[in-house]
Amino acid sequence: MASKHVRRARVNKVVRYAVLTVFAIIIVFPLYIVFLDAVLSNSQIATTPPTLFTFHPHWNNFAVAWRVGGVSHYLFNSILQTSIIVMAQLVTSILAAFAFAFLDFPFKRTLFVIMISTLMIPFEVTLVTNVQTVSSLHLFGSTVGLVIPFLATGTGIFLLRQAFMQIPKEMREAAVIDGYSNMQFLRRVAVPLARPGIAALAVFSFLGAWNQYLWPLILTDNNVSIRTLQIGIKSIGGGVDSANVQIAASAIAVFPLLVILIFFQKHLVRSLTAGAVK
Amino acid sequence: MSITTPDAPASPKKQRDSRLALPTKSDHVRGGSYKRRESALGLALVLPATIFFAVFSFYPFFKNFYEILYVPSININNPAKFVGLTQFWDTISSSSFLDSLRSTAIFVVCSVPLGVLGGIFLAVLAHQKLRGIAFFRTAFSSTIVSSAAVAGAVFGVLLNPADGFLPWLGIHFSPNILESPTLALPAVALISSWQFVGLSFIIMIAGMQSLPEEVLEAASMDGASSWTKTWRVTMPLLSPSIFFASVVGVIFSLQSLGVIDVTIGPYGAPYTHTNVLIYAIYNQFVQYNNPGSAACYAFVLFVITLIVTLVQFRLVEKRVHYGQ
Numbered sequence: 001m002a003s004k005h006v007r008r009a010r011v012n013k014v015v016r017y018a019v020l021t022v023f024a025i026i027i028v029f030p031l032y033i034v035f036l037d038a039v040l041s042n043s044q045i046a047t048t049p050p051t052l053f054t055f056h057p058h059w060n061n062f063a064v065a066w067r068v069g070g071v072s073h074y075l076f077n078s079i080l081q082t083s084i085i086v087m088a089q090l091v092t093s094i095l096a097a098f099a100f101a102f103l104d105f106p107f108k109r110t111l112f113v114i115m116i117s118t119l120m121i122p123f124e125v126t127l128v129t130n131v132q133t134v135s136s137l138h139l140f141g142s143t144v145g146l147v148i149p150f151l152a153t154g155t156g157i158f159l160l161r162q163a164f165m166q167i168p169k170e171m172r173e174a175a176v177i178d179g180y181s182n183m184q185f186l187r188r189v190a191v192p193l194a195r196p197g198i199a200a201l202a203v204f205s206f207l208g209a210w211n212q213y214l215w216p217l218i219l220t221d222n223n224v225s226i227r228t229l230q231i232g233i234k235s236i237g238g239g240v241d242s243a244n245v246q247i248a249a250s251a252i253a254v255f256p257l258l259v260i261l262i263f264f265q266k267h268l269v270r271s272l273t274a275g276a277v278k
Numbered sequence: 279m280s281i282t283t284p285d286a287p288a289s290p291k292k293q294r295d296s297r298l299a300l301p302t303k304s305d306h307v308r309g310g311s312y313k314r315r316e317s318a319l320g321l322a323l324v325l326p327a328t329i330f331f332a333v334f335s336f337y338p339f340f341k342n343f344y345e346i347l348y349v350p351s352i353n354i355n356n357p358a359k360f361v362g363l364t365q366f367w368d369t370i371s372s373s374s375f376l377d378s379l380r381s382t383a384i385f386v387v388c389s390v391p392l393g394v395l396g397g398i399f400l401a402v403l404a405h406q407k408l409r410g411i412a413f414f415r416t417a418f419s420s421t422i423v424s425s426a427a428v429a430g431a432v433f434g435v436l437l438n439p440a441d442g443f444l445p446w447l448g449i450h451f452s453p454n455i456l457e458s459p460t461l462a463l464p465a466v467a468l469i470s471s472w473q474f475v476g477l478s479f480i481i482m483i484a485g486m487q488s489l490p491e492e493v494l495e496a497a498s499m500d501g502a503s504s505w506t507k508t509w510r511v512t513m514p515l516l517s518p519s520i521f522f523a524s525v526v527g528v529i530f531s532l533q534s535l536g537v538i539d540v541t542i543g544p545y546g547a548p549y550t551h552t553n554v555l556i557y558a559i560y561n562q563f564v565q566y567n568n569p570g571s572a573a574c575y576a577f578v579l580f581v582i583t584l585i586v587t588l589v590q591f592r593l594v595e596k597r598v599h600y601g602q
């Protein structure tokens with residue numbers, strides 16, 4: 001009897017793992033193909049039946065993408081614009097969130113409501129005018145123009161204000177007694193204690209900036225030299241003679257996010273589920 | 279589910295007020311000059327964000343109405359001409375606008391439910407205590423690393439009509455699936471729902487992990503099978519997460535144009551069938567150099583987004599179980 005039970009439990013376990021594995025394969029399959037086809041030649045990509053594995057990776061794709069496909073520029077531009085956006089969003093959000101959480105100043109409530117209401121303004125409504133604004137500032141087709149609409153974020157201010165407000169009041173009072181100025185309190189107490197929230201915001205901003213599509217599509221149309229990786233993937237194209245280069249560029253674009261998914265999953269999940277307030 | 283729970287140091291009792299409350303005046307009683315310095319500092323700290331929002335969110339939001347109500351004169355030196363709602367009515371009664379509206383509806387219907395249901399299904403699968411389950415959770419979340427451009431590129435290969443997977447599986451589309459007037463849109467919607475399923479899964483699994491264990495245990499004690507438990511207990515309790523994922527999914531699909539741009543492009547064969555609103559904004563503005571028409575499209579998309587969000591909130595107030 002007992003052994004029958006054990007056997008049934010074991011079979012049950014095998015079935016569970018089998019089901020999980022089947023669905024994991026289905027979900028991951030397109031990403032697997034990105035990394036596989038990145039090391040296949042065009043003729044290997046276009047075989048029937050399709051190539052599902054290779055012992056002879058064709059590393060040349062990366063060299064072609066890098067030198068001929070323009071990926072060296074695209075990657076640099078993506079890193080540059082993403083770093084600027086993430087840094088700026090962190091700074092503007094930390095400063096504003098700190099003020100809303102700890103300081104008294106005129107129009108505080110009004111300003112807070114105004115900032116949160118930016119969450120209700122979708123980017124597409126601002127598109128036409130923002131292009132005109134950036135053009136009139138002579139920033140069209142420049143890196144500054146690429147990043148300037150995204151230097152502040154309502155989500156970030158909201159997220160960090162909550163992180164700051166979880167800091168116990170005693171810490172604030174102790175800091176005042178110790179003679180900390182507000183800015184010293186910000187630097188030495190508030191920011192270190194809110195680090196998990198700040199990390200979540202950093203990951204969130206990174207994901208948004210790195211994968212950005214519509215704005216760079218328009219802004220880099222007339223200037224290849226500032227084009228980002230996402231738009232580069234499009235402009236390389238997926239024709240019969242360029243599919244492997246396009247996929248190699250895609251693998252490069254996916255890689256940093258895969259690293260974040262694997263090593264910073266906690267922050268990623270925290271930032272992505274932050275809106276699910278109960 | 280709690281919103282961001284940073285490792286809060288010590289005493290929860292003395293924490294500040296409810297997280298959603300507006301900021302209140304602090305009760306510190308201090309001297310006048312200190313107060314003035316604090317006011318100045320507060321305003322200085324919110325200034326950078328305020329400036330960026332003013333220039334790149336609020337000004338363009340209101341300027342969008344101007345773009346709708348005024349058309350530029352033929353002579354650039356003359357001021358723009360006020361046309362009232364003429365331009366708006368002309369735009370939204372045009373057949374290309376109605377095509378866009380229909381395409382958008384089809385796109386949302388084909389992508390969101392699949393993404394949400396897929397997320398629920400995967401979360402139910404992954405919500406069990408097994409060794410190595412973390413690996414499967416990472417695998418199920420993994421589609422979030424794919425941008426629209428990457429998804430477009432890889433599905434371009436997977437859906438290649440001449441070689442590779444489709445012919446191997448014995449599937450032949452004529453015309454090619456991404457050039458077919460009827461199938462291209464569902465196909466890009468499917469790609470988009472794959473892209474979304476990872477986020478949907480993350481939202482669901484986070485929701486499941488925050489469910490009260492006692493309730494599930496009580497159900498087991500009452501002899502509920504795991505099937506009954508899933509349908510009668512877990513699903514109702516999970517409804518806030520399902521709701522949240524649906525709203526996020528609709529907004530995500532209303533704003534996704536990258537997959538269409540990479541796989542089909544503005545001049546693709548089924549163009550009129552895949553010109554969803556967000557892509558039409560881009561096309562009107564950039565390809566046809568018609569900012570006024572783009573502004574009309576953008577306003578409609580804004581209103582749709584707003585209505586969807588509000589309707590879903592109303593539904594939720596009535597139906598969703600929020601616990602406690």
